[in-house]
Amino acid sequence: MTNNNKNRLMPFLLALCVVVGILIGTFYANHFSGNKLGIINTSSNKLNALLRIIDDQYVDTVNMYDLVEEAMPQILGELDPHSAYIPAKDLEAVNSDLKGSFSGVGIQFTIQDDTIHVNNVIPGGPSEKVGMLAGDRIIEVDDSVFVGKIVTNEEAMRRLKGEKGSTVKLGIYRPGEQEILHFSVVRGDIPVKSIDAAYMINERFGYIKVNKFGETTYPELLVALAKLNQANYEGLIIDLRGNTGGYMAAAIQMINEFLPGNSLIVYTEGRKAPRENYTSNGTGSSQGIPLVVLMDEGSASASEIFAGAIQDNDRGTIIGRRSFGKGLVQQPIEFSDGSAIRLTIARYYTPSGRCIQKPYQNGNDSEYQMDLITRYEHGEFFSADSIKQNTKEIYHTRLGRTVYGGGGIMPDIFVPQDTTGFTSYFRMAASRGLIIRYTLDYTDKNRAKLQQYTTPDSMADYLKTQNLLEKFASYAEKKGLKRRNILMYKSKKLFDENLYGNIIYNMLGIEAYIEYSNKTDNTVLKALEVLEKGESFPKAPEPEQES
DSSP states (O other): OOHHHHHHHHHHHHHHHHHHHHHHHHHHHHHHHOSSOTTOSSHHHHHHHHHHHHHHHOSSOOOHHHHHHHHHHHHHHTTOSSOEEEOHHHHHHHHHTTSSEEEEOOEEEEEETTEEEEEEEOTTSHHHHHTOOTTOEEEEETTEEOOSTTOOHHHHHHHHOOOTTOEEEEEEEOTTOSSOEEEEEEOEEEEOOSEEEEEESSSSEEEEEEOOBOTTHHHHHHHHHHHHHHTTOOEEEEEOTTOOOBOHHHHHHHHHTTSOTTOEEEEEEOSSSOOEEEEOOSOOSOTTSOEEEEEOTTOOTHHHHHHHHHHHTTOSEEEESOOOOOOEEEEEEEOTTSOEEEEEEEEEEOTTSOBOOOOOOSSOOHHHHTHHHHHHHTTTTTOGGGOOOOTTSEEEOTTOOEEEOSSSOOOSEEOOOOOTTOOHHHHHHHHTTHHHHHHHHHHHHTHHHHTTOOSHHHHHHHHTTTTHHHHHHHHHHHTTOOOOHHHHHHTHHHHHHHHHHHHHHHHHOHHHHHHHHHTTOHHHHHHHHHHHTTOOSOOOOOOOOOO
16 A cells, blocks of 8 residues: 555544544443443543532522532531531631630639629639639620620620730620620630549549540649649549540540550441551559549540540449440541541550440431430439449440440449439529529629638538528519429438539639549549458459359
8 A cells, every 4th residue: 555545544544543442432331330420430521520510400590619618518427427518607616625725815614694794713824814713704895795695605705715915895784883894805825624633632642533544634734643643642543434535546645644555445346447556655653543533424435435445454443334335436537628538547445355445327317316315314423233233235345344346435343323312493594594593693692701701612612501402482483483482391312512612613723623523422432441441453353164
């Protein structure tokens, strides 16, 4: 064939190749995707395509940003109960609780009658420096009136928090002052503490209350242990009741203080996450101290890691009620717009191999969300016999004690919820917030007198002389709660504990409140009994006798 013929045929050959390629591509696209849109051949492409089609062809104008924001939590909600989407506007608030500090004005407040009431001014904080006092009411923010229905916790936090070094102008009504006081407060770092209390509960034993596992939990623990060590403590109660968890790393650091070297603390494992063991390094300062850990149905995640490691290593005694059962590992992934997801990538397992996570169904599992209520209705908070152990998942501690899987940590010693004196009158008074509102009002009106008492015991002794229950009943009746004398005095012990405790909290802070409450707390009293008897270290089970 001549070169001229080859040149003439070349365009036809190229065209034929293009046509054949198109036909082959169309055949395989239709065969494997089952649709006419070649771009929609995977699920992810389908989602992207759907959004483009809606944006391009939908009958009305659609805010695509809002549509995506609504869709994200729905998609993650189909996975498990703890994978979650966090919008950009909420991410800082979500993270700040576990950070060591946030930037704000340095007050603790409640909202009463649509007004911010300052309960406490943080010592050394920005508000104290300009002269603000507990009992002040904030009625203006940045020269604008801030009272009425607009005053919500979310809106108050939004206006009072801000960048470090920025200034917020506050208008203050102070009882006894005729004119509104004005303060310019320069926002600063406000510490977020993980440990609410650390004190000697008697002459021999120390007590530490941990409310979360955050960035500063471990250094706070070291300070607390040093404080107790100076008092020559002989044993320790660590209270994790109501502690919903936080950073796993903080829990591991904390456990390391109590375990001997090379002890397994926890391990994680997932479909794409190979098993990873976390062990103690033997540098802990409290490896031999008698230890009791308190927990309840509000103890979750990192709290369960701590309790599970102590229990499985036979390092101490767990006292209280069965924990929540949250054992899924979330990995934070942030997006460029400031939003983020918490995606479950693995599960937590205790040293014996127990999975901490309680059962759930993928998607919106209403039974999972109602689990604590179901436990309550079944009597689990009041009787150990009502707790159904999963006998198909049997594990053993280092000494050979039997423990069960199926979710959560079952305590070694069960202490039921105390319902002594609980009546419908007390329930209504508490649920309507009347006890808290009354004690705040009482504190405001009697602050000068109450400042004379600097310990929880001395303040409680004074309050016992003030006939507070009668005064509360009159206050509550004006707020719509009918007086019921028989029920009221049947609940007198509960009322006294709550009325005195709240006023002590308002005046002396969280540690004083906990110190006062612990004197009548059955779980704490049981922990002290175990320590006093020298029974905090578990013993190996007796060998079965052959017949």
